[in-house]
Amino acid sequence: MISMNKEIILNELINISILISSKSTLNDLLDTVLKKARDITNSDAGSLYLKEGNRLIFLITQNDTLKDINKNFKSFPIYIDKHSIAGYAAFTGDIIRIDDVYNIPKEYPFSFNIEFDQNNNYKSTSMLTIPMKDNEKEVIGVLQLINAKDSEEKIVTYSNEIEKIIESFASIAAVAIKNVQLKDSIKRAHLETIYRLSVAAEYKDTDTGTHIKRMSRYSEVIARNMGFDSKYCELLLYASPLHDIGKLGIPDAILTKPAKLDPDEWDMMKKHTTMGYEILKDSSEHLIKFAASIALSHHERYDGNGYPNRLKGENIPVEGRIVALADVFDALATKRPYKEPWPLEKILDLIQVERDKQFDSNVIEAFFKGLDEILDIQSRLSD
Amino acid sequence: MISMNKEIILNELINISILISSKSTLNDLLDTVLKKARDITNSDAGSLYLKEGNRLIFLITQNDTLKDINKNFKSFPIYIDKHSIAGYAAFTGDIIRIDDVYNIPKEYPFSFNIEFDQNNNYKSTSMLTIPMKDNEKEVIGVLQLINAKDSEEKIVTYSNEIEKIIESFASIAAVAIKNVQLKDSIKRAHLETIYRLSVAAEYKDTDTGTHIKRMSRYSEVIARNMGFDSKYCELLLYASPLHDIGKLGIPDAILTKPAKLDPDEWDMMKKHTTMGYEILKDSSEHLIKFAASIALSHHERYDGNGYPNRLKGENIPVEGRIVALADVFDALATKRPYKEPWPLEKILDLIQVERDKQFDSNVIEAFFKGLDEILDIQSRLSD
Numbered sequence: 001m002i003s004m005n006k007e008i009i010l011n012e013l014i015n016i017s018i019l020i021s022s023k024s025t026l027n028d029l030l031d032t033v034l035k036k037a038r039d040i041t042n043s044d045a046g047s048l049y050l051k052e053g054n055r056l057i058f059l060i061t062q063n064d065t066l067k068d069i070n071k072n073f074k075s076f077p078i079y080i081d082k083h084s085i086a087g088y089a090a091f092t093g094d095i096i097r098i099d100d101v102y103n104i105p106k107e108y109p110f111s112f113n114i115e116f117d118q119n120n121n122y123k124s125t126s127m128l129t130i131p132m133k134d135n136e137k138e139v140i141g142v143l144q145l146i147n148a149k150d151s152e153e154k155i156v157t158y159s160n161e162i163e164k165i166i167e168s169f170a171s172i173a174a175v176a177i178k179n180v181q182l183k184d185s186i187k188r189a190h191l192e193t194i195y196r197l198s199v200a201a202e203y204k205d206t207d208t209g210t211h212i213k214r215m216s217r218y219s220e221v222i223a224r225n226m227g228f229d230s231k232y233c234e235l236l237l238y239a240s241p242l243h244d245i246g247k248l249g250i251p252d253a254i255l256t257k258p259a260k261l262d263p264d265e266w267d268m269m270k271k272h273t274t275m276g277y278e279i280l281k282d283s284s285e286h287l288i289k290f291a292a293s294i295a296l297s298h299h300e301r302y303d304g305n306g307y308p309n310r311l312k313g314e315n316i317p318v319e320g321r322i323v324a325l326a327d328v329f330d331a332l333a334t335k336r337p338y339k340e341p342w343p344l345e346k347i348l349d350l351i352q353v354e355r356d357k358q359f360d361s362n363v364i365e366a367f368f369k370g371l372d373e374i375l376d377i378q379s380r381l382s383d
Numbered sequence: 384m385i386s387m388n389k390e391i392i393l394n395e396l397i398n399i400s401i402l403i404s405s406k407s408t409l410n411d412l413l414d415t416v417l418k419k420a421r422d423i424t425n426s427d428a429g430s431l432y433l434k435e436g437n438r439l440i441f442l443i444t445q446n447d448t449l450k451d452i453n454k455n456f457k458s459f460p461i462y463i464d465k466h467s468i469a470g471y472a473a474f475t476g477d478i479i480r481i482d483d484v485y486n487i488p489k490e491y492p493f494s495f496n497i498e499f500d501q502n503n504n505y506k507s508t509s510m511l512t513i514p515m516k517d518n519e520k521e522v523i524g525v526l527q528l529i530n531a532k533d534s535e536e537k538i539v540t541y542s543n544e545i546e547k548i549i550e551s552f553a554s555i556a557a558v559a560i561k562n563v564q565l566k567d568s569i570k571r572a573h574l575e576t577i578y579r580l581s582v583a584a585e586y587k588d589t590d591t592g593t594h595i596k597r598m599s600r601y602s603e604v605i606a607r608n609m610g611f612d613s614k615y616c617e618l619l620l621y622a623s624p625l626h627d628i629g630k631l632g633i634p635d636a637i638l639t640k641p642a643k644l645d646p647d648e649w650d651m652m653k654k655h656t657t658m659g660y661e662i663l664k665d666s667s668e669h670l671i672k673f674a675a676s677i678a679l680s681h682h683e684r685y686d687g688n689g690y691p692n693r694l695k696g697e698n699i700p701v702e703g704r705i706v707a708l709a710d711v712f713d714a715l716a717t718k719r720p721y722k723e724p725w726p727l728e729k730i731l732d733l734i735q736v737e738r739d740k741q742f743d744s745n746v747i748e749a750f751f752k753g754l755d756e757i758l759d760i761q762s763r764l765s766d
Contacts, residue, residue, distance in 0.1 A: 007390060007393065010390065010393035010394065010396075010397070011393065011551075013397055014393070014397065014551045017397065017404075017555060018518055018551075018554050018555055018558050021400075021404055021518075021555070021562065022517070022518035022561075134405070135401055135404075135405035136405075168394075168397045168398075171401050172400060172401055172404070175401050175404040175405050176404065178405075179566075182566065183562075183565065183569065186569050186570055186573060187569055189573060189669075189670050189671070190569060190572060190573040190576065192666060192667070192668045193573065193577055193668075193671060194576055196671060197576075197577075197628070198580075242580075245580070248631075252634055252635050253635075279579065283575060283579065284575070285571065285572045285575045285576070286572075287572050287576070288572070288575060288579060
């Protein structure tokens with residue numbers, strides 16, 4: 001089949017290359033890479049590993065015979081050495097083609113791990129294991145394909161031609177994976193910088209920063225449950241930590257006063273909203289402008305009695321309405337030097353009471369829809 | 384030629400796809416895209432435009448006959464409408480193949496702009512203009528190829544087959560360009576966030592932030608002239624704005640005191656180095672850890688009389704030695720409320736005098752090597 005339609009397959013490979021390069025999240029990309037590798041080779045099953053230090057981290061498996069395998073399959077690392085098949089491929093950089101994994105010659109350094117077959121009542125036979133090499137010929141991971149099938153679904157061996165095509169494919173995949181990893185790492189650095197600086201700015205380094213981490217994640221959960229797309233939710237996640245950045249402009253004496261603020265001091269304190277807006281507003285970056293809007297509006301109230309602009313209802317930007325609830329929820333749920341945490345029930349009651357008063361009812365609904373996830377974040381990021 | 388070796392060309396296209404996807408800077412990527420497009424089609428010349436709003440921005444041109452063209456050629460925008468050839472291709476999404484640009488039928492909506500040929504004494508004949516479409520079929524730019532040549536260097540027309548291959552190529556290029564643009568935009572957002580927050584943190588929003596922008600760029604120039612690779616130079620550019628972040632921990636009364644600090648206050652002020660280190664040190668991100676090192680070491684002196692650790696010579700991390708000079712140069716060269724800027728000559732004399740005292744002589748040498756560039760940055764980013 002391959003030899004007859006080589007031109008078609010090469011053309012298809014170019015389309016796959018475009019598709020793969022367009023993927024923006026690592027999970028989506030890895031799923032597509034494995035799926036397309038199986039399509040090209042007509043494989044019943046396959047797994048994908050990425051290199052991390054001196055090990056291969058198992059990430060996904062797909063199996064047409066065992067449909068639900070990915071959900072139940074446990075992740076385990078494989079050392080990059082000559083003992084396992086995937087390890088050997090990563091170690092040497094060679095493609096390993098095996099016609100029957102149960103008949104690997106004894107003199108070979110690697111052996112087949114029968115655990116998976118035994119646990120899942122599966123029978124692996126032919127196997128093609130391909131190191132994914134980037135443009136600089138460095139191995140970044142391993143693709144493992146199992147049980148090639150012919151047009152009648154009979155298990156066959158992998159051909160020489162398939163091996164060559166999948167080698168090109170693996171390089172395309174490697175470069176795409178590296179690109180997404182690089183982008184993710186810049187994004188992580190960005191997020192971490194925002195967190196660190198926000199925390200430092202707000203609390204003069206006395207807080208652990210978990211408040212800011214929690215409230216930004218709560219905000220993201222609420223936005224998602226309101227139906228916003230992933231781009232908006234991510235924007236909110238990144239921008240909301242900056243909501244109190246204007247506190248940089250508030251004198252230390254007010255910011256850290258151990259007693260209650262007098263009315264003048266309180267008026268000054270309220271200015272952190274407009275000061276934050278001033279710091280961030282004239283940025284050319286969308287994320288920073290968005291953060292400016294949050295800084296300005298996160299103390300407005302749905303009934304119009306908030307500050308600084310006494311905006312009412314839908315006149316308050318939705319990002320401000322979301323952060324308002326996320327911020328208050330976390331403040332109430334957290335121990336502070338001057339107060340114990342409120343019990344969850346009491347907080348939820350207050351939120352309900354403040355429906356259409358302090359908070360937007362749409363935001364409240366999304367908050368309750370996402371409550372399990374919010375409580376999960378709370379317990380993972382506790383002080 | 385094409386029909387005989389279609390398989391070879393498709394294979395080559397896959398290799399080109401891997402090469403293009405590996406490019407990390409936009410300039411390098413665009414150069415490679417245009418070069419490979421000309422290779423595939425054996426074109427004497429070509430240009431590349433990217434879409435920006437409703438216009439095409441001319442970015443590069445290559446011309447084998449006119450070798451030095453790119454340096455002299457002026458950039459101009461083309462509206463995305465039916466009047467120009469590139470505009471038409473972007474407007475309609477169609478590839479436009481013209482056998483002789485001087486014989487375009489009058490009924491066609493677009494016409495050939497003869498200005499380039501006239502100004503450069505060049506003769507354009509055959510032309511292939513390809514809209515670059517991303518995975519969502521959106522046009523992100525236009526490739527324009529001019530004067531296909533046969534194996535005897537005679538100018539010929541573009542073939543049907545070439546048109547199909549270049550269409551695939553243009554999609555590969557479009558996705559790669561979009562990826563680099565996306566990565567660049569995240570990087571820009573990151574850099575801008577650091578600048579904005581550093582400025583806000585350090586100066587309580589009274590400074591314009593140009594000091595931080597200038598000194599980080601000076602640092603980058605110095606590092607480059609010391610022979611560090613582009614990765615290190617970029618790291619320094621991004622991390623150095625955080626050098627004074629520890630000032631967040633210094634009481635307002637000291638930070639903004641209009642008179643000279645007394646010895647106790649001065650001791651407190653010096654702590655901004657260790658406080659900055661404490662804020663940044665335990666990050667999982669390399670960039671932030673690197674910034675921690677700069678925060679800690681940028682007031683050390685080469686002769687061991689600096690603070691906080693009185694480190695000497697090579698015991699001071701090189702990033703601290705670089706930022707020390709960049710920071711002092713900009714402070715002296717800038718007007719402050721309490722002082723006029725020093726004349727350039729006087730600053731350069733001081734730097735020479737401080738060789739092996741305050742500053743590392745290797746850093747000083749790199750500073751002088753890059754002085755033209757530093758002065759250029761200074762004039763572009765003046766207060």
